[in-house]
Amino acid sequence: MKTILxxxxxxxxxxxxxxxxxxxxxxxxxxxxxxxxxxxxxxPPYKRTITRSHMDEIGFGSLPIVTLTGLFMGLVSALQSxxxxxxxxxxxxIGRPLGTTIVREMGPVLASMMIAARSGSAIAAELASMxxxxxxxxxxxxxxxxxxxxxxxxxxxxxxxxxxLTILCDLIAFVGGWFIAxxxxxxxxFFYWDSVLEVLTPAFIWGGTLKALTFxxxxxxxxxxxxxxxxxxxxxxxGATTRAVVTIAxxxxxxxxxxTKIFIITWW
Amino acid sequence: MEPIIKLRDVTLxxxxxxxxxxxxxxxxxxxxxxxLGPSGVGKSTILKAILGLLRPKAGExxxxxxxxxxxxxxxxxxxxxxxxxxxxxxxxxxxxxxGENVSYRLREHGLMAEELIPNxxxxxxxxxxxxxxxxxxxxxxxxxxxxxxxxARALAPQPEIFLxxxxxVGLDPVNAFNIEQLILKLKQQKVSIIIVTHDVGSALRxxxxxxxxHAGAFIFEGTPGELKQTKxxxxxxFLDPANTGALDHF
Numbered sequence: 001m002k003t004i005l006x007x008x009x010x011x012x013x014x015x016x017x018x019x020x021x022x023x024x025x026x027x028x029x030x031x032x033x034x035x036x037x038x039x040x041x042x043x044p045p046y047k048r049t050i051t052r053s054h055m056d057e058i059g060f061g062s063l064p065i066v067t068l069t070g071l072f073m074g075l076v077s078a079l080q081s082x083x084x085x086x087x088x089x090x091x092x093x094i095g096r097p098l099g100t101t102i103v104r105e106m107g108p109v110l111a112s113m114m115i116a117a118r119s120g121s122a123i124a125a126e127l128a129s130m131x132x133x134x135x136x137x138x139x140x141x142x143x144x145x146x147x148x149x150x151x152x153x154x155x156x157x158x159x160x161x162x163x164x165l166t167i168l169c170d171l172i173a174f175v176g177g178w179f180i181a182x183x184x185x186x187x188x189x190f191f192y193w194d195s196v197l198e199v200l201t202p203a204f205i206w207g208g209t210l211k212a213l214t215f216x217x218x219x220x221x222x223x224x225x226x227x228x229x230x231x232x233x234x235x236x237x238x239g240a241t242t243r244a245v246v247t248i249a250x251x252x253x254x255x256x257x258x259x260t261k262i263f264i265i266t267w268w
Numbered sequence: 269m270e271p272i273i274k275l276r277d278v279t280l281x282x283x284x285x286x287x288x289x290x291x292x293x294x295x296x297x298x299x300x301x302x303x304l305g306p307s308g309v310g311k312s313t314i315l316k317a318i319l320g321l322l323r324p325k326a327g328e329x330x331x332x333x334x335x336x337x338x339x340x341x342x343x344x345x346x347x348x349x350x351x352x353x354x355x356x357x358x359x360x361x362x363x364x365x366x367g368e369n370v371s372y373r374l375r376e377h378g379l380m381a382e383e384l385i386p387n388x389x390x391x392x393x394x395x396x397x398x399x400x401x402x403x404x405x406x407x408x409x410x411x412x413x414x415x416x417x418x419x420a421r422a423l424a425p426q427p428e429i430f431l432x433x434x435x436x437v438g439l440d441p442v443n444a445f446n447i448e449q450l451i452l453k454l455k456q457q458k459v460s461i462i463i464v465t466h467d468v469g470s471a472l473r474x475x476x477x478x479x480x481x482h483a484g485a486f487i488f489e490g491t492p493g494e495l496k497q498t499k500x501x502x503x504x505x506f507l508d509p510a511n512t513g514a515l516d517h518f
Contacts, residue, residue: 133359137359138353138359138361140319141321141351142372143348143373144376
């Protein structure tokens with residue numbers, strides 16, 4: 001970091017040019033990797049058993065953290081909504097803002113962030129460790145394709161499990177919201193769920209699920225990419241994990257903005 | 269006789285640096301050739317290029333007369349299946365048992381009927397003296413045992429070419445001796461073997477011919493006897509660093 005800062009001060013134009021070049025080189029390499037991994041998903045043989053075991057690991061493994069995220073998201077969102085709704089005397093409609101914000105935005109983004117932190121980092125670290133121990137080279141030496149063997153099952157598992165966990169996260173968030181609604185503002189359970197369901201149109205539900213599916217794919221691709229293309233030694237594993245999680249987090253936020261804009265223009 | 273492996277003017281690189289420049293190498297059928305040299309001069313890189321894991325920057329690599337440096341990954345798989353590499357630290361697959369590691373290629377590529385695989389696995393594990401390790405995971409093995417399992421994995425599909433990357437590095441003298449004995453046993457099967465090492469004693473004991481890599485180029489090729497007789501100062505200082513000005517050359 002110190003070196004980058006020093007070279008930026010010393011020769012800003014050249015350093016900036018190098019940074020831009022490196023960024024696009026990395027982007028290009030990731031695009032090629034994404035293409036290979038995506039092609040692999042649709043090319044037999046399919047690694048069903050390994051994929052199922054990764055789905056189990058990502059799905060059940062992330063369940064506690066996603067449940068807690070959903071619960072606190074619902075509790076906090078409900079409390080924040082009450083503050084605003086109380087000023088206009090509309091606290092009984094608390095389910096409406098919760099329904100839209102959780103399903104369209106907070107559910108997919110926060111659940112994906114948690115899956116990235118837990119499973120994305122684990123995938124990057126595992127693959128980086130395999131790379132450093134020459135197991136990836138050994139796979140190729142044994143005539144196997146590391147993309148097929150290592151990347152495809154993890155990518156499919158992340159892509160499929162993120163929407164499932166997001167839906168669960170949304171449901172738990174609604175339960176959190178229901179707790180605040182019935183205990184703090186004393187509205188009836190029926191009225192709460194009625195106002196939640198009122199805003200949950202198929203377009204919102206599909207939009208949120210599509211976002212989660214995209215985020216899951218991004219988690220799988222980025223984690224596998226940094227894991228496989230790691231540097232040397234223990235620092236390589238640490239670096240790969242950090243880069244993977246940071247890149248996933250930024251990508252999720254950027255893609256969320258893009259998808260929201262597209263959905264608003266087309267569906268919502 | 270036509271060499272089974274031929275390298276012609278091969279230049280290999282890592283990042284922006286050329287590690288090996290314009291090297292030529294021939295390995296005949298049934299020959300054991302040792303690539304000797306200090307650490308970090310590109311010995312393992314040559315092995316990876318022969319296996320097609322690295323593409324050369326320039327030059328040609330022929331395996332059984334077929335040029336592999338520019339062929340597709342799919343074609344390379346066919347070539348790789350005629351070879352087996354024993355990596356420096358074994359590179360066993362962590363998630364699999366010893367038995368699964370050893371039978372990996374047989375099952376993955378359907379090289380043997382399923383009912384014959386357990387026997388073949390037991391046979392090669394017996395060859396390396398690890399019959400009892402069938403169900404163990406790599407994490408439960410010592411360094412020497414991992415190397416022996418890696419040799420068993422290489423042996424199982426009966427390839428024509430064996431590549432060994434530093435087979436005795438990091439092992440105690442007993443384990444190093446055991447590994448050397450295994451390689452000598454393997455030599456009797458008339459397969460081609462390339463061994464990369466910086467261990468002079470091991471090279472002299474195992475090689476039919478030795479090539480010495482220095483500063484990215486081969487500076488010697490000959491028999492172990494010829495190596496001992498050489499007058500080249502760079503080689504002498506590597507063979508006997510205590511009595512020569514080793515630091516002047518390495």
